[in-house]
Amino acid sequence: xxxxxxxxxxxxxxxxxxxxxxxxxxxxxxxxxxxxxxxxxxxxxxxxxxxxxxxxxxxxxxxxxxxxxxxxxx
Numbered sequence: 001x002x003x004x005x006x007x008x009x010x011x012x013x014x015x016x017x018x019x020x021x022x023x024x025x026x027x028x029x030x031x032x033x034x035x036x037x038x039x040x041x042x043x044x045x046x047x048x049x050x051x052x053x054x055x056x057x058x059x060x061x062x063x064x065x066x067x068x069x070x071x072x073x074x
Contacts, residue, residue, distance in 0.1 A: 015059035022052025 026049025033042030 013059050013063050016056050016063070019052045019054070019056030019059060022055060023049050024052070026050070026052055 026045045026047070029045025029048060030042050031045075033039070033045055
């Protein structure tokens with residue numbers, strides 16, 4: 001029995017998951033800071049979101065390079 005596309009698990013590295021969590025948390029903090037008119041909170045959220053984005057992108061690129069290198073050796 002073949003697995004359908006909806007039941008397949010996506011293999012995401014832990015660092016990429018952490019980056020996504022930071023990105024979402026930062027976006028939430030920016031939204032709350034804007035809603036309550038707190039500029040410092042919005043700025044903190046922006047920094048958190050950018051850091052999360054960078055962690056996600058860097059870990060995804062590292063994973064892609066690692067997988068590409070592994071395929072070329074095999």
